[in-house]
Amino acid sequence: MNIIMLGPPGAGKGTQAEVLSKKMDLTTLSTGNILRAAIAEKRPVGLNAKTYMDKGELVPDDVIIGIVKDYLETHDLGKGCILDGVPRTIAQAEMLDKMGVRIDAVLSLEISDAAIEERMGGRRTCMKCGATYHVKANPPKVEGICDKCGEKLTIREDDKPETVRQRLAVYHAQTEPIIGYYTEQGKLTAVDGTASVEETSEKLVKALEMLK
Ligand code: AMP
Numbered sequence: 001m002n003i004i005m006l007g008p009p010g011a012g013k014g015t016q017a018e019v020l021s022k023k024m025d026l027t028t029l030s031t032g033n034i035l036r037a038a039i040a041e042k043r044p045v046g047l048n049a050k051t052y053m054d055k056g057e058l059v060p061d062d063v064i065i066g067i068v069k070d071y072l073e074t075h076d077l078g079k080g081c082i083l084d085g086v087p088r089t090i091a092q093a094e095m096l097d098k099m100g101v102r103i104d105a106v107l108s109l110e111i112s113d114a115a116i117e118e119r120m121g122g123r124r125t126c127m128k129c130g131a132t133y134h135v136k137a138n139p140p141k142v143e144g145i146c147d148k149c150g151e152k153l154t155i156r157e158d159d160k161p162e163t164v165r166q167r168l169a170v171y172h173a174q175t176e177p178i179i180g181y182y183t184e185q186g187k188l189t190a191v192d193g194t195a196s197v198e199e200t201s202e203k204l205v206k207a208l209e210m211l212k
Helices: 013-024 031-040 044-053 061-074 090-098 113-120 161-175 177-184 197-211
Strands: 003-006 027-030 081-084 105-110 123-125 132-134 188-192
Touching: 003 013, 003 177, 013 027, 013 081, 013 105, 013 197, 027 031, 031 044, 031 061, 031 081, 044 061, 061 090, 090 177, 105 197, 113 161, 161 177, 177 188, 188 197
Parallel strands: 003 081, 003 105, 027 081, 105 188
Antiparallel strands: 123 132
């Protein structure tokens, strides 16, 4: 089963992708995490992408298409995959279709811009393994330290308030049209993304069970 997690920045796509991948034994493809790892390793693809990411803009489609191709060539999707943060444009959605990636379900997390702006202030990220936390809603066991790998947690450059507003504008202009694309294909399920991590993941699992 291949599932797309859709929603604005900060809706909880990454957190829910982690929860669902464990519950359902699926792999996760996060283009954001791959780009951040490439930046940390100072690889050209990462350094080029960083100029867009720091401004809250989307990385060009051809770069993302290259990353997805690489991933599919080097990873066995096993029982299936959760796509977190990809596709983000109609061109990327069409590219997945052309590459023969069968999409079974698209889960769209719904949350207002105002709630996102409030949430993003508390987000903390592990730049080493990609895990995300929230100081109130999903805190790590030890403050400021990643539960999974022990790395110090940081605030992503693109989680700063002015960049968040830009990312929301980009989401509405370039990513939201994907909702129509998958609605037409009968694959979209909208889920309220404002509740707690646990409540939201329960709703997502229920939504997936109904699709089976
Ligand atoms: P994320 O961690 O998914 O919020 O992604 C962080 C940033 O990486 C985004 O704001 C974009 O600049 C870039 N990015 C990640 N995935 C994509 C994608 N599929 N298309 C374009 N840009 C992306």
